[in-house]
Amino acid sequence: MVRRRLLYRGTIQGVGFRPAVYRAAACLGLGGFVKNLRSEVLVEVQGSAEAVDAFPRALEPSLPAAARIERVEVTDIPAQSVDEAVFQILESASSPYSFPPVPPDLATCPDCRRELLDPSDRRYLYPFITCTQCGPRYTILARTPFDRVNTSMRPFAQCPECAREYADPMNRRFHSQTNSCRLCGPRLRCVDAGGADLPGDPLEEAIGALARGEIVAVQGIGGFHLAADPSRPQAMEKLRDAKERQRKPFALMVRDIEEARALCELTSAEEAILGSTESPIVIAPRRLRAPVHLAAASDTDTLGLLLPYTPLHILLFLLPTVPIPYGHLVMTSGNRANEPIVTDPDEARATLGGVARLFLVNDRRIISRADDSIARVGSGAKPFLLRRSRGFVPRLIRTETALDGVVLGLGGDLKSAPALGRGRDIHLSAYLGDLDDPTTMSQFDLQVQAMQELYGVAPDRLVHDMHPLYRSTRWAERFEADGARQSRTGPARLAVQHHFAHILSVMAEHGLEEAIGLAFDGTGYGTDGTTWGGEFLHATRSDFRRLGHFEPFGLPGGEAAVLNPARIALSILGPRANVADALTGLDDRQIALVRAMLEKGVNCPLCSSLGRIFDAAAAVLGLVDRVTYEGEGPIRLEGAALRARAQGAGAPDEGTALALLPFKEGFTIDSRPLLEELLAQRRRRPVGELALLFHHAVAFASIEGARRMRRETGIAALALSGGVFQNLLLRELLLPLLIQEGFHVFLNEKAPPGDGGISVGQVWFAPK
Numbered sequence: 001m002v003r004r005r006l007l008y009r010g011t012i013q014g015v016g017f018r019p020a021v022y023r024a025a026a027c028l029g030l031g032g033f034v035k036n037l038r039s040e041v042l043v044e045v046q047g048s049a050e051a052v053d054a055f056p057r058a059l060e061p062s063l064p065a066a067a068r069i070e071r072v073e074v075t076d077i078p079a080q081s082v083d084e085a086v087f088q089i090l091e092s093a094s095s096p097y098s099f100p101p102v103p104p105d106l107a108t109c110p111d112c113r114r115e116l117l118d119p120s121d122r123r124y125l126y127p128f129i130t131c132t133q134c135g136p137r138y139t140i141l142a143r144t145p146f147d148r149v150n151t152s153m154r155p156f157a158q159c160p161e162c163a164r165e166y167a168d169p170m171n172r173r174f175h176s177q178t179n180s181c182r183l184c185g186p187r188l189r190c191v192d193a194g195g196a197d198l199p200g201d202p203l204e205e206a207i208g209a210l211a212r213g214e215i216v217a218v219q220g221i222g223g224f225h226l227a228a229d230p231s232r233p234q235a236m237e238k239l240r241d242a243k244e245r246q247r248k249p250f251a252l253m254v255r256d257i258e259e260a261r262a263l264c265e266l267t268s269a270e271e272a273i274l275g276s277t278e279s280p281i282v283i284a285p286r287r288l289r290a291p292v293h294l295a296a297a298s299d300t301d302t303l304g305l306l307l308p309y310t311p312l313h314i315l316l317f318l319l320p321t322v323p324i325p326y327g328h329l330v331m332t333s334g335n336r337a338n339e340p341i342v343t344d345p346d347e348a349r350a351t352l353g354g355v356a357r358l359f360l361v362n363d364r365r366i367i368s369r370a371d372d373s374i375a376r377v378g379s380g381a382k383p384f385l386l387r388r389s390r391g392f393v394p395r396l397i398r399t400e401t402a403l404d405g406v407v408l409g410l411g412g413d414l415k416s417a418p419a420l421g422r423g424r425d426i427h428l429s430a431y432l433g434d435l436d437d438p439t440t441m442s443q444f445d446l447q448v449q450a451m452q453e454l455y456g457v458a459p460d461r462l463v464h465d466m467h468p469l470y471r472s473t474r475w476a477e478r479f480e481a482d483g484a485r486q487s488r489t490g491p492a493r494l495a496v497q498h499h500f501a502h503i504l505s506v507m508a509e510h511g512l513e514e515a516i517g518l519a520f521d522g523t524g525y526g527t528d529g530t531t532w533g534g535e536f537l538h539a540t541r542s543d544f545r546r547l548g549h550f551e552p553f554g555l556p557g558g559e560a561a562v563l564n565p566a567r568i569a570l571s572i573l574g575p576r577a578n579v580a581d582a583l584t585g586l587d588d589r590q591i592a593l594v595r596a597m598l599e600k601g602v603n604c605p606l607c608s609s610l611g612r613i614f615d616a617a618a619a620v621l622g623l624v625d626r627v628t629y630e631g632e633g634p635i636r637l638e639g640a641a642l643r644a645r646a647q648g649a650g651a652p653d654e655g656t657a658l659a660l661l662p663f664k665e666g667f668t669i670d671s672r673p674l675l676e677e678l679l680a681q682r683r684r685r686p687v688g689e690l691a692l693l694f695h696h697a698v699a700f701a702s703i704e705g706a707r708r709m710r711r712e713t714g715i716a717a718l719a720l721s722g723g724v725f726q727n728l729l730l731r732e733l734l735l736p737l738l739i740q741e742g743f744h745v746f747l748n749e750k751a752p753p754g755d756g757g758i759s760v761g762q763v764w765f766a767p768k
Contacts, residue, residue: 005043005076007041009069012040013074014070015106022087031046032087102138105221105391107134107310116129130178131173131635139221158179162202186362206316215357219359223343231293245337247629252329260274264286280390281753283386301642328439333372335620340440371389382749385756387754388751389431393430397428399508399764403422407420407759408461415755420459426763435472444472463495499533500523502753502758508539514539514541517718517720520702550669554608555605564748571616575594579591616671620675621690631723638695652696663705694731696733717744718738
């Protein structure tokens, strides 16, 4: 008789891990127990040496799909003198503190979907059906561990039948903390803007409203959606007016994978992540024969698709009593322009009452807001995140070495997502939004507080962006000042340069202590007080050197140039460039004004941003005049280039490309020849071919810059980060060539490459 202790760490609470352990132990006739600790699951098995040795092998094939084992500590301990013939699941217990890996929210599993639509099942058409394999987790959790009493399911006492399932080790709902049914669980209601219940079935009322062309606010797992039929022009116009989105694409929820295939050209990897437990929005190429009315949702070459990931979403498409003619709905975040997603039904009616006529709500409280995550599938069929939220948060980012103390990274002001690190774990919070909105700023404050309360820690270091006017910087300054006024010792406050933080975020994910890096994005405050964004850096965890960059150019009017990228194009081309009738974003009077600003150097802050060069190229090619959302020009530029590549457009050789983006003395890259070529050829060659030429030129210049950095430093570890690396085409052009050149290429995998991931880099920063 032997006894063995196994301490498991990973995403193993709230996903049916303990029942799987129970079944594996029971089938081998082992005694012992399993129980949740605060951050691990403890297992002790006792029996014959042969059975104990076989236990890990028996457990592996029965692991839940959502479980993620990161580490197992195995210890042989003395056998109990009392014969343990029965294996038990014990109540959760406390343990010495480390970051508890809280489970993320999980999409409806196949078994629950089958039961949902089975007329003979007792949960038939029950919109909150869940089991250990699916349902809300993080968004309903108030404190750890993940037990029902610590969630917003606490008010719903289980009926006798649900309680029986919960206590049955062989049942799929054994210890399912979200277990409920129509008798005991959350209740669905359909109310008007005044809060009055509508007569009839709530789902039938909502579906009928959608079919009539109305907008319906739907309470989901992490917040509200605004749902509408994209074939109804009035609904789409109202939605765009309310959210102040003139052209920015809306996401589409599709009935099933067949509908997704009908709208987009999907790879197997894209289909896999669409149907995953994370169920993010996936950006995919639109089919040429997709319905014309989808232009109201997106006028780009791509669509953002997601599958129904809750029972309620499934029933919006498949409720048997109300057959619907459409297989897709616009399903966009339930918020006003630039504000965080709404989570409370009363707040939804107050905020969205002028947009939605009906509100499909329930009485299960959302504790932590989480918008839909957004992903693309890059080279090698590996997905990467544009927005990290529901389904991925709060999975911890594991580091190779331990951090020094507790570190709070505040991120930047755009795509705000603070991060908290301790030991070898980094918790990257859900996407919040841009901090220039007061509501988002208040949510930022609450999010930082909630992270500390969830894990029961206070930071030793507070790391923020170097920009002196960022709201996150001022928040850090106030935090420090408040501590001084209260005569208490607060965390050390440190500032880290924006692009250095981008590279550090990749280094954190891959355990790198030193690397060279390409940090390409739209904007970031540089150490010289100018705007950076096309940077070639040598980084360690404690410092960096700027080895090279794109040659700086003026931004005439500052933010006005970002919104009207023809100004940027004229700045790069030179004030005397002949742009008459070429830059549609500027009339003759505006051209004269911009030229005067450039020649006199008035209100023309310097910028080295590659993102802004993408904007300028899109303006030169007539793809954008006035920017209505971030990244609009680059998105259209990439779309045109991808179309041209699909049609067989050729690529320039490296010599031709480098002549268009020449390196000048001192390791600066001149973008003027490339824009001059685009301007000269725009009436002679298809726009798509020129857009593809632009991408190839940037890729070859990036490779040459990487070579120069390697020659100077002797380092082949190359990190790529920044918002420009959300561009799928650039990644596909660049990565194979870099690998062919012998570089060890590292990218963001768990954190977004844009500003939503820089807080991870701030946490990884190790001051000397």
